Amino acid sequence: MSIDWLIEHYNWQGMLVHLLGLVVLTKITWTLVFRIPAIQEMYQWNRREDKPKKSLAKYRPIMKQTAQVGLYLHAAFFFLLIPFVVTLEAQPVWKYFTDALMILLVYDFLYYVTHRFIFHGKILRRVHGLHHQARDISAVDSRYVHPLETFIGTCLFMGTALGLAAAFGSFHAVTFIIAQFIFNNVNQINHTKFNLDYFPYKTVNYITTKHAIHHIDMNKGNYSTLSPLYDWMFGTLD
Ligand SMILES: [Zn+2]
Ligand SMILES: [Zn+2]
Numbered sequence: 001m002s003i004d005w006l007i008e009h010y011n012w013q014g015m016l017v018h019l020l021g022l023v024v025l026t027k028i029t030w031t032l033v034f035r036i037p038a039i040q041e042m043y044q045w046n047r048r049e050d051k052p053k054k055s056l057a058k059y060r061p062i063m064k065q066t067a068q069v070g071l072y073l074h075a076a077f078f079f080l081l082i083p084f085v086v087t088l089e090a091q092p093v094w095k096y097f098t099d100a101l102m103i104l105l106v107y108d109f110l111y112y113v114t115h116r117f118i119f120h121g122k123i124l125r126r127v128h129g130l131h132h133q134a135r136d137i138s139a140v141d142s143r144y145v146h147p148l149e150t151f152i153g154t155c156l157f158m159g160t161a162l163g164l165a166a167a168f169g170s171f172h173a174v175t176f177i178i179a180q181f182i183f184n185n186v187n188q189i190n191h192t193k194f195n196l197d198y199f200p201y202k203t204v205n206y207i208t209t210k211h212a213i214h215h216i217d218m219n220k221g222n223y224s225t226l227s228p229l230y231d232w233m234f235g236t237l238d
Helices: 003-009 012-033 037-054 059-084 093-119 125-131 147-168 173-189 202-214 229-233
Strands: none
Touching (some): 093 125, 093 173, 093 229, 125 147, 147 173
């Protein structure tokens, strides 16, 4: 692999579309979603629940460390690896979504196995136990995660996307945006307090309820983050 090859295959435009697209989509979505009174009410409820936790001495240093690890790791993936596996060549619209679905399904399986057997197994039980100190979760707990766990989780998601791109060919920037938008947001949303058990909130209500059960103690099921598929398949739905 020569320097010329690296320069020729470094698709910085694709990476930039991925990065900016993700930031803009996230910003627009959250701006619109928070205008809905029912969601605003949930937001205020989580703020009230988060406040006493944030004032505990243990929360801020962990949140800061985990944010730094996440930032540096994402920067490394974005600038060093993604440019080699992203494309801007037009594809049929359905392919943007099916490719994103493939990334998310493979990632969720790998996360399920890691979460169930490594985080809840002997190897990293103590590391993951830090996140499980939160028995009654609210929004802030999505960021109360050991930096090593953040490192592993980020590598798992980015590694899945890069590995599949290496196997099946580059993914379009739009595919990366869809997959990462869902990955980022579900990981935050599943820790929120949420009690809107009616259309169109039923899915979010289901996701938050399942993850809240997972946090009751370290012996509960619901190991997947994105969908209940693997918990259902392997009999660990709780
Ligand atoms: Zn767990
Ligand atoms: Zn959690």
